[in-house]
Amino acid sequence: MTRVTAAPAATDPGAAVTRGADARRVTGRRRGGKRRQRLEILLFVTPALVLMATFVIYPVFSAARMSFYRWKGFGPMVDFVGLENYLRVLADDVFTDAVMHNFVIVFASILVQLPLGLALALLLNRRIRGRGLLRTIIFVPYVLAEVIAGVVWFQLLQPRTGVLERMLSSVGIPVPEQGFLGTPDLALATVFVVLTWKYLGLAVLLFLAGLQGVPDELHEAAQLDGASWWQVQRRIAIPLIAPTIRTWIFLSMIGSLQLFDMVWILTGGGPANATTTMATYLISMGTQRSNYGIAGAASVVLFLIGFAMAVAYQFLVLRRDTRADA
Amino acid sequence: MARRATAYGRGGPFVYLVALAVVAVTLGPVLYGALGGFRTNAQLARDPAGLPDPWVLSNYANVLSNAAFWRYTLNSTAIAVVTTAVAVLAGVMAAYPLARYRFKLREPLFLVFVLGLLFPAAVAIIPLFILVTRNLELGNTWWGVALPQAAFALPVTVVILRPFLMALPKELEEAAMLDGATRVGIFWRIALPLSMPALVTVGVLAFVTSWNAYLLPLLLLQGEMRTLPLGVADFSTQYSADTAGVLAFTTIAMIPALILFLAMQRRIVSGLQGAVKG
Numbered sequence: 001m002t003r004v005t006a007a008p009a010a011t012d013p014g015a016a017v018t019r020g021a022d023a024r025r026v027t028g029r030r031r032g033g034k035r036r037q038r039l040e041i042l043l044f045v046t047p048a049l050v051l052m053a054t055f056v057i058y059p060v061f062s063a064a065r066m067s068f069y070r071w072k073g074f075g076p077m078v079d080f081v082g083l084e085n086y087l088r089v090l091a092d093d094v095f096t097d098a099v100m101h102n103f104v105i106v107f108a109s110i111l112v113q114l115p116l117g118l119a120l121a122l123l124l125n126r127r128i129r130g131r132g133l134l135r136t137i138i139f140v141p142y143v144l145a146e147v148i149a150g151v152v153w154f155q156l157l158q159p160r161t162g163v164l165e166r167m168l169s170s171v172g173i174p175v176p177e178q179g180f181l182g183t184p185d186l187a188l189a190t191v192f193v194v195l196t197w198k199y200l201g202l203a204v205l206l207f208l209a210g211l212q213g214v215p216d217e218l219h220e221a222a223q224l225d226g227a228s229w230w231q232v233q234r235r236i237a238i239p240l241i242a243p244t245i246r247t248w249i250f251l252s253m254i255g256s257l258q259l260f261d262m263v264w265i266l267t268g269g270g271p272a273n274a275t276t277t278m279a280t281y282l283i284s285m286g287t288q289r290s291n292y293g294i295a296g297a298a299s300v301v302l303f304l305i306g307f308a309m310a311v312a313y314q315f316l317v318l319r320r321d322t323r324a325d326a
Numbered sequence: 327m328a329r330r331a332t333a334y335g336r337g338g339p340f341v342y343l344v345a346l347a348v349v350a351v352t353l354g355p356v357l358y359g360a361l362g363g364f365r366t367n368a369q370l371a372r373d374p375a376g377l378p379d380p381w382v383l384s385n386y387a388n389v390l391s392n393a394a395f396w397r398y399t400l401n402s403t404a405i406a407v408v409t410t411a412v413a414v415l416a417g418v419m420a421a422y423p424l425a426r427y428r429f430k431l432r433e434p435l436f437l438v439f440v441l442g443l444l445f446p447a448a449v450a451i452i453p454l455f456i457l458v459t460r461n462l463e464l465g466n467t468w469w470g471v472a473l474p475q476a477a478f479a480l481p482v483t484v485v486i487l488r489p490f491l492m493a494l495p496k497e498l499e500e501a502a503m504l505d506g507a508t509r510v511g512i513f514w515r516i517a518l519p520l521s522m523p524a525l526v527t528v529g530v531l532a533f534v535t536s537w538n539a540y541l542l543p544l545l546l547l548q549g550e551m552r553t554l555p556l557g558v559a560d561f562s563t564q565y566s567a568d569t570a571g572v573l574a575f576t577t578i579a580m581i582p583a584l585i586l587f588l589a590m591q592r593r594i595v596s597g598l599q600g601a602v603k604g
Binding site: 073158 | 423555
């Protein structure tokens with residue numbers, strides 16, 4: 001089927017009437033058809049492909065190439081060093097810690113935001129007054145720029161002058177001397193709390209949309225059988241929105257691996273590298289120290305980790321969903 | 327039965343309590359910023375969580391009379407508009423044959439865009455910086471930021487648009503074809519107008535993403551070419567002692583995104599859901 005005018009699908013009764021006339025026309029135009037179609041496809045697809053090739057694919061390969069050279073950013077790339085940059089990156093405690101921080105965020109997001117988001121979605125799925133407004137409000141943090149949310153939270157978390165410290169100490173909770181962001185043991189957890197504030201709304205919203213797709217009859221039938229509210233949710237609603245949950249987990253994983261903006265604003269990776277992520281590591285290596293080879297190697301490691309996780313998750317978990325669709 | 331259904335469906339006091347707590351936690355920081363902008367630094371130091379007393383307008387007035395603020399807003403707007411226009415136009419053009427033509431390379435081509443979803447922008451950022459500033463000499467320009475951003479917005483645009491274009495009724499195209507219209511003409515005059523709702527959705531997503539972007543502008547833009555997020559971040563480090571000023575600046579910078587969001591809420595939400603389901 002390569003003609004310009006794709007014949008109407010056999011199942012399409014409305015189009016069947018016109019098929020005879022259509023076929024006559026097409027044969028008349030058919031000679032140049034195939035070439036013409038190729039030209040049209042090319043015309044349509046070229047801008048997007050040029051953009052992708054120039055600004056996505058080429059830079060990614062370029063990062064990979066960079067990772068095999070010692071290069072300070074000037075002159076031609078000639079100092080080939082093989083895998084030395086990789087060995088240096090993997091031996092660098094700051095980088096391995098950064099990888100660990102990314103994974104802490106990945107798993108903390110799933111362990112904390114998933115149950116919290118699901119619980120809120122289940123609660124808000126009831127017919128309560130002001131539900132529309134509530135949904136809007138919950139989504140507000142997600143729409144704000146990470147930088148803007150970060151700057152406000154940075155003010156809230158200031159040691160001595162910040163609101164949170166005043167509030168916590170007024171109810172008797174001790175506050176660390178250097179503030180939450182300034183204490184190495186607490187900084188990453190604090191960043192995670194802010195990220196949860198920013199991104200929980202997305203989870204709630206997606207889960208709510210999924211729950212709205214669960215037919216009311218199912219709830220009613222289960223109720224007639226004497227199931228409790230919780231039983232209905234656990235046995236019917238949650239399993240039915242499982243595909244949405246699995247996709248959210250996937251998005252959350254990818255996002256957590258790329259984490260940059262919020263960390264850069266809140267802590268800049270400090271204190272004492274307690275909150276560095278792979279992205280902040282490669283940015284500070286690349287732009288602040290001009291260690292482009294090291295930055296390239298860190299990029300490749302970030303890409304490989306993300307890719308491996310995406311493939312593994314697709315293979316182990318999401319495949320069920322796509323198979324069910326087919 | 328009716329009574330039981332209400333007992334299930336309606337929220338009791340507990341649900342309202344949770345809802346209230348969620349609203350407080352969600353809006354707390356935003357309100358703190360907005361109200362803090364109406365206070366003086368002395369007020370903030372005395373009682374960080376208090377209400378403005380008296381209300382001070384000078385912080386907001388200072389931001390609004392600050393030429394740099396308007397310059398940042400202009401830059402953010404221009405970059406977001408270019409990003410959106412390029413991403414939506416190139417995206418719908420690419421999605422059209424992927425949805426409406428049948429050819430051998432169709433699925434592999436679509437896979438290029440799907441895989442693009444998985445590329446973290448951070449991976450490519452350093453070479454992108456070198457490419458834009460040295461090879462293309464577009465460093466510190468609107469286009470230098472907008473074009474890469476459009477490229478990174480393409481995967482999600484194409485992935486959302488393709489199923490939408492696939493679902494458009496074939497009859498219209500066929501009728502037009504019988505009347506002698508070309509494929510390109512059909513694209514412009516039939517497919518494009520019919521897919522407006524989906525185009526608005528991907529457009530809003532691209533716009534908001536660009537408006538909020540930080541990493542790429544951080545590397546590529548300096549001085550008076552900076553965007554609002556860069557301006558907010560720099561203002562907050564530069565005038566860290568002036569908390570009230572920082573809060574006013576931040577609050578005003580929030581407003582455009584919030585207005586756009588409130589106006590386009592349905593579209594953003596349905597777009598995100600489409601991306602998740604697709």
